[in-house]
Amino acid sequence: MSLDSAEFHAAVYDIVRLIPACRVTSYGHIAKLAGMPNHSRHVGQALKFLPPNTNPLIPWHRVIGASGAISSRGPGTDGAQRQRDALVAEGVEVTTGRTGDLRVDLHQFGWFPSAAQIRDQWQPHATDGQGAVGTESE
8 A cells, every 4th residue: 555645644654543552562463553554664654744633633642663662752851751751641551671771561551453353443445546446455
């Protein structure tokens, strides 16, 4: 499946809305569910440019690295701490690793459904090249 940037961002936002409270998933898993498994960094970019006060809300804080680490977001930012605070408020246990990184136990708090398992809640779409939209099958 190939999506343009706006379609990919919309798919990311729709899928992230499905993550239940007290659960997390990885950037890579969101990319996989969106049908573009090699685009985990693009998931991060989509969430980075999330418009403020998006309605319905998009629980961006429930998406973390595949190792269970919360991304630092670069020097001088408080994004990792805000993400930690939001997860803790939901009941997710966040620990501090040996190197000071913030981590979540994916075995305990991970959410990794297959595309088939979420199909009733979210249906990926792709264009047929002629502007018609059709359902993408696995």
